[in-house]
Amino acid sequence: MILIYTAYSRGYSLSYIVKEMPMSSSPQHKMTNSRVVLKFGGTSVADLDRIANVAEFVKLEADAGYGVVVVVSAMAGETNRLVDLVHRAIGTGISVDSNLREYDAVVSSGEQVTSGLLALTLQRQGYRARSWQGWQIPLKTSDGHGRARIASIPDDVVGAAVDSGEIAIVAGFQGITEEGRISTLGRGGSDTTAVALAAALGAERCDIYTDIDGVYTTDPRISSNARRLERISYEEMLEMASLGAKVLQTRSVELAMAHNVNLRVLSSFADPKEARNGALQPCTVICSEDEIVEQHIVSGVTHSDSEAKISLMTVPDEPGRAARIFTELAAADINVDMIVQSAAKTAKAANISFSLDEADVARAQELLATLKQDIGYTDVVADRNVSKVSVIGVGMKSHAGVAATMFQTLAERSINILNISTSEIRISVLIHSEYTELAVRALHQAYGLQEMAETS
Amino acid sequence: MILIYTAYSRGYSLSYIVKEMPMSSSPQHKMTNSRVVLKFGGTSVADLDRIANVAEFVKLEADAGYGVVVVVSAMAGETNRLVDLVHRAIGTGISVDSNLREYDAVVSSGEQVTSGLLALTLQRQGYRARSWQGWQIPLKTSDGHGRARIASIPDDVVGAAVDSGEIAIVAGFQGITEEGRISTLGRGGSDTTAVALAAALGAERCDIYTDIDGVYTTDPRISSNARRLERISYEEMLEMASLGAKVLQTRSVELAMAHNVNLRVLSSFADPKEARNGALQPCTVICSEDEIVEQHIVSGVTHSDSEAKISLMTVPDEPGRAARIFTELAAADINVDMIVQSAAKTAKAANISFSLDEADVARAQELLATLKQDIGYTDVVADRNVSKVSVIGVGMKSHAGVAATMFQTLAERSINILNISTSEIRISVLIHSEYTELAVRALHQAYGLQEMAETS
Numbered sequence: 001m002i003l004i005y006t007a008y009s010r011g012y013s014l015s016y017i018v019k020e021m022p023m024s025s026s027p028q029h030k031m032t033n034s035r036v037v038l039k040f041g042g043t044s045v046a047d048l049d050r051i052a053n054v055a056e057f058v059k060l061e062a063d064a065g066y067g068v069v070v071v072v073s074a075m076a077g078e079t080n081r082l083v084d085l086v087h088r089a090i091g092t093g094i095s096v097d098s099n100l101r102e103y104d105a106v107v108s109s110g111e112q113v114t115s116g117l118l119a120l121t122l123q124r125q126g127y128r129a130r131s132w133q134g135w136q137i138p139l140k141t142s143d144g145h146g147r148a149r150i151a152s153i154p155d156d157v158v159g160a161a162v163d164s165g166e167i168a169i170v171a172g173f174q175g176i177t178e179e180g181r182i183s184t185l186g187r188g189g190s191d192t193t194a195v196a197l198a199a200a201l202g203a204e205r206c207d208i209y210t211d212i213d214g215v216y217t218t219d220p221r222i223s224s225n226a227r228r229l230e231r232i233s234y235e236e237m238l239e240m241a242s243l244g245a246k247v248l249q250t251r252s253v254e255l256a257m258a259h260n261v262n263l264r265v266l267s268s269f270a271d272p273k274e275a276r277n278g279a280l281q282p283c284t285v286i287c288s289e290d291e292i293v294e295q296h297i298v299s300g301v302t303h304s305d306s307e308a309k310i311s312l313m314t315v316p317d318e319p320g321r322a323a324r325i326f327t328e329l330a331a332a333d334i335n336v337d338m339i340v341q342s343a344a345k346t347a348k349a350a351n352i353s354f355s356l357d358e359a360d361v362a363r364a365q366e367l368l369a370t371l372k373q374d375i376g377y378t379d380v381v382a383d384r385n386v387s388k389v390s391v392i393g394v395g396m397k398s399h400a401g402v403a404a405t406m407f408q409t410l411a412e413r414s415i416n417i418l419n420i421s422t423s424e425i426r427i428s429v430l431i432h433s434e435y436t437e438l439a440v441r442a443l444h445q446a447y448g449l450q451e452m453a454e455t456s
Numbered sequence: 457m458i459l460i461y462t463a464y465s466r467g468y469s470l471s472y473i474v475k476e477m478p479m480s481s482s483p484q485h486k487m488t489n490s491r492v493v494l495k496f497g498g499t500s501v502a503d504l505d506r507i508a509n510v511a512e513f514v515k516l517e518a519d520a521g522y523g524v525v526v527v528v529s530a531m532a533g534e535t536n537r538l539v540d541l542v543h544r545a546i547g548t549g550i551s552v553d554s555n556l557r558e559y560d561a562v563v564s565s566g567e568q569v570t571s572g573l574l575a576l577t578l579q580r581q582g583y584r585a586r587s588w589q590g591w592q593i594p595l596k597t598s599d600g601h602g603r604a605r606i607a608s609i610p611d612d613v614v615g616a617a618v619d620s621g622e623i624a625i626v627a628g629f630q631g632i633t634e635e636g637r638i639s640t641l642g643r644g645g646s647d648t649t650a651v652a653l654a655a656a657l658g659a660e661r662c663d664i665y666t667d668i669d670g671v672y673t674t675d676p677r678i679s680s681n682a683r684r685l686e687r688i689s690y691e692e693m694l695e696m697a698s699l700g701a702k703v704l705q706t707r708s709v710e711l712a713m714a715h716n717v718n719l720r721v722l723s724s725f726a727d728p729k730e731a732r733n734g735a736l737q738p739c740t741v742i743c744s745e746d747e748i749v750e751q752h753i754v755s756g757v758t759h760s761d762s763e764a765k766i767s768l769m770t771v772p773d774e775p776g777r778a779a780r781i782f783t784e785l786a787a788a789d790i791n792v793d794m795i796v797q798s799a800a801k802t803a804k805a806a807n808i809s810f811s812l813d814e815a816d817v818a819r820a821q822e823l824l825a826t827l828k829q830d831i832g833y834t835d836v837v838a839d840r841n842v843s844k845v846s847v848i849g850v851g852m853k854s855h856a857g858v859a860a861t862m863f864q865t866l867a868e869r870s871i872n873i874l875n876i877s878t879s880e881i882r883i884s885v886l887i888h889s890e891y892t893e894l895a896v897r898a899l900h901q902a903y904g905l906q907e908m909a910e911t912s
Contacts, residue, residue, distance in 0.1 A: 048544050082569065088504050089576040099576050105587045106572035109565035113538065116562035120545040120555050131561045135591065136636055180592055 033163055035067040035203045039172065039194035043211040044268035045114050046076035048121075055121045056272030057209065058167060062127060067162030069201060071172040071194040072118055074110025082107045100145030104174070104184045108134070111171035111190070119169045129167040132158060134174035134182065139193065141175035141183045148175060148183035150192065150255075153200035162201075170197065188249030195252045199259035206261050207283075208248060209268035214284030215240065215247055217449040218301040223441045225450040228282060229299060233289040236299045239392045239426045243302040253286065260288065289394055297395030297402060298447040303440050304388045307337075308361045309418060309430060311353035312368065313379040314344045321375055322352055325368075332367050334360045337388075338419035338430055352377075355419055355430050358384055386418060387436040390428040391443055403427050409446040415439055489619055491523040491659045495628065495650035499667040500724035501570050502532035504577075511577045512728030513665065514623060518583060523618035525657060527628040527650040528574055530566025538563045556601030560630070560640045564590070567627035567646070575625045585623040588614060590630035590638065595649065597631035597639045604631060604639035606648065606711075609656035618657075626653065644705030651708045655715035662717050663739075664704060669723035670740030671696065671703055673905040674757040679897045681906040684738060685755060689745040692755045695848045695882045699758040709742065716744065745850055753851030753858060754903040759892050760844045763793075764817045765874060767809035768824065769835040770800045777831055778808055781824075788823050790816045793844075794875035794886055808833075811875055811886050814840055842874060843892040846884040847899055858903075859883050865902040871895055 038061065040054050054070075061068045073079075086103050115131035122129035134141075137158055141148035158168050172190025175183050185192050191208060198206035212220075213228060215237065220226040232240070234257035241250040247265055256263045266283035275281050289295075315321050322341065329336055337355045344351045356364060361382050368380050396402045406427055410417060415438065419430040431439055444450065494517065496510050510526075517524045529535075542559050571587035578585035590597075593614055597604035614624050628646025631639050641648050647664060654662035668676075669684060671693065676682040688696070690713035697706040703721055712719045722739035731737050745751075771777050778797065785792055795810045812820060817838050824836050852858045862883055866873060871894065875886040887895055900906065 048541070051545065085504070085569070085573060086576060089507065089573045089580070091580050099579050102572040102575045102579070102587055105575075105589070106569050109568045112565045112568070113541070113562050116558040117541060117545045119558045119561075120542060123555050123558070124545070124547050131558055133561070133638070182589070 033067050037069045037198040037203045037206045039071040040209045042073040042076040069168045071170045072114040073190045078110040104182045108174040115169045115171040132170045135176040139175040143177040147186035150196045155200045191249040191252035195255045198261045207264045213267035213282040218444050231285045231292045237286045243390045297399045298393035301443045302390045306358045307388045308358045308384045309386050311381045312377040314349040315377045317348045338421040385433050387433045389439045392426045394425050489523050493525045493654040493659045493662045495527040496665045498529040498532040525624045527626045528570040529646045534566040560638045564630040571625045571627040588626045591632040595631040599633040603642035606652045611656045647705040647708035651711045654717045663720045665724035669738040674900045687741045687748045693742045699846045753855045754849035757899045758846050762814045763844045764814045764840045765811050765842050767837045768833040770805045771833045773804045794877040841889050843889045845895045848882045
């Protein structure tokens with residue numbers, strides 16, 4: 001049994017408080033065969049034809065002698081259908097939050113169906129396979145229904161099954177609470193199931209099959225120059241995942257980093273016959289920084305359109321006012337990202353603006369309205385028409401001038417920067433949404449990402 | 457914990473080997489509040505509007521102070537959709553039998569969804585409710601996947617929950633095997649879940665809500681004179697269920713009889729507002745024979761069209777030949793119903809014919825082909841164009857002439873009787889399918905079922 005602790009990351013400032021029992025402490029791992037974990041997302045198992053294609057990739061690993069664990073999502077569209085049923089059962093105006101236990105019971109059924117269907121598909125072809133629901137493993141989670149955190153995964157039962165040559169098909173996204181109720185891990189949670197299993201079982205690698213063949217330098221729909229990265233560090237991938245690259249759930253990358261899981265992103269839409277014939281499948285390897293020989297200063301440009309900006313006008317410039325605002329917002333579980341304070345027209349007053357998730361705007365406005373008297377601002381203005389564009393790269397740590405290049409590139413296109421935030425390996429700016437595509441393309445070009453990808 | 461043993465009934469000769477711990481041995485039952493079990497079938501929970509209607513019936517019982525257990529089926533059509541996915545995953549020409557564990561994992565998800573949705577619907581209206589999957593209770597079954605038998609149900613956890621005022625919404629049709637895998641109880645299994653829970657929890661009654669308001673003297677689609685029975689004995693209901701009346705799963709009636717569960721069949725399509733206003737809802741009560749004051753000789757006429765007849769021509773008339781045939785068929789799990797042996801044209805030979813389920817004809821023919829040499833018959837003829845018509849009534853035990861009336865009625869309509877079988881409370885005949893409706897109407901008339909129902 002390996003215990004997995006991960007900190008809940010609030011907003012985009014990710015912090016990892018991860019304790020782990022080192023893999024090598026369990027002698028079983030050394031004695032057993034090599035194991036791999038393969039994860040297939042919703043579009044990869046969208047129908048029975050796609051599931052048959054998935055079976056080909058699974059058989060490839062089984063035939064190579066690996067102990068194979070497969071993690072599956074619900075068939076594409078199924079989770080949305082179930083979520084819709086839940087919302088209609090609850091009715092309008094009532095939050096799903098108070099009923100998350102039942103939400104989880106309903107929504108987790110999608111993965112259950114896929115796991116059975118893939119097991120049947122493999123059995124038909126003469127392979128030993130069985131489905132595992134979260135509660136059968138048991139994959140224990142916190143009781144934070146709807147976005148539970150994995151608490152522990154025993155490595156004995158599933159491990160023994162795969163070592164015996166039986167393919168384990170695990171229903172992703174779900175677990176069981178201490179109380180014995182079904183829990184789910186939030187959207188994209190199957191990625192986390194896969195990585196956690198890979199960590200618990202000491203898997204040689206964890207392959208995330210999706211509908212694209214890796215992680216790109218930027219969104220290919222925006223820039224035709226976007227190029228697949230051969231390798232990216234966990235840290236960079238974390239920032240990418242948090243900042244709009246949808247390829248992996250943020251938490252799964254946190255876990256992979258904490259447990260040093262060898263992670264790959266590749267496409268299930270590739271031809272498994274070619275892979276069987278020895279063709280190398282394109283992919284992106286996500287690994288620790290020191291495994292990347294040729295380090296690039298900037299690895300990618302991301303954008304997120306689900307941003308908004310709220311400005312409080314003419315806040316009296318007295319100590320404690322700003323602190324009060326952000327304390328109350330934090331207490332209400334509203335994540336604030338970039339904060340700017342600027343002089344107001346009135347003397348001894350400031351305008352305070354901050355960016356936040358678009359989905360939280362209404363709640364933030366309600367909260368701020370109740371504080372108007374206390375804070376003493378004159379007006380509150382919300383702007384949903386903003387985007388966040390970020391450049392990410394571990395090379396920033398040691399290279400100066402990355403920010404300067406960014407600001408200059410945007411200035412040359414007359415793109416106004418509303419807010420700025422940075423981390424050690426990231427610079428993000430808030431801009432008006434209409435400039436998003438222009439900014440992404442210009443930055444991609446400015447950092448030479450096209451050439452880098454071509455030669456890497 | 458109550459252990460529930462039921463014999464597997466082979467064919468239509470039902471035998472009950474039922475042991476039970478008497479309800480009164482558990483003092484808890486006396487101390488707790490009165491409990492009721494309500495079961496709602498697929499058409500009763502077909503969509504969210506129907507589920508909202510179900511909630512009204514549930515609230516009625518909760519408001520009356522009962523501890524309420526609700527058993528739900530999958531939303532109408534959902535089980536078929538899932539079964540179809542399984543069959544397509546397995547592919548053609550391969551039996552689902554070898555993959556029944558995964559069949560169960562997939563198909564049981566339908567009830568899981570309904571249980572969550574009904575719990576949410578009740579929570580929305582301020583009622584405490586929670587879903588229970590089979591494995592959470594845990595409702596333990598045999599490992600006969602796809603048609604598992606209930607082995608035991610603990611009465612403590614669910615019992616305590618409903619006594620505390622929380623409505624328990626149980627996913628019907630499913631349980632968990634000793635091995636920890638999901639099992640299902642066969643078509644109509646939710647009826648059995650409901651009755652077993654009623655027995656285990658010592659419920660005051662078990663109400664089976666369906667799309668008709670009770671058990672009828674015959675199929676209302678065939679005879680407009682069909683009338684709802686106010687009461688019917690377990691024994692009669694068992695025969696009715698086995699013989700084509702689809703209102704209850706046979707096994708659920710066996711269980712109700714064994715544990716003396718007070719069973720009612722009523723319609724969820726009735727208006728719950730009227731029931732709330734005190735209107736008596738039409739229903740059929742299924743109870744022990746001695747609770748039925750005015751006993752009728754014949755209670756109902758049923759028909760089953762899924763019958764077939766196989767004839768073996770010119771079987772040498774030597775001891776052991778017939779025994780060999782039926783031993784082999786039984787070993788292959790093919791249920792044989794009515795057997796007729798008649799003189800063949802050849803001397804010292806007989807023609808042997810028997811009726812069986814239409815679905816078993818192909819298997820039976822294959823088996824008989826392998827025995828041709830051994831048995832020495834000249835020819836085998838299968839006729840799928842036959843129906844079984846039965847009259848049922850506990851009054852037959854003490855009244856002569858029931859069979860005579862049947863044969864005379866059919867003879868008057870020139871309906872040829874192919875085979876006959878009887879039990880203490882039933883007479884069945886095999887006839888050509890084209891006469892089914894005529895026979896049912898004529899018999900319904902001949903036994904005065906129309907008048908009986910009107911005055912009962």
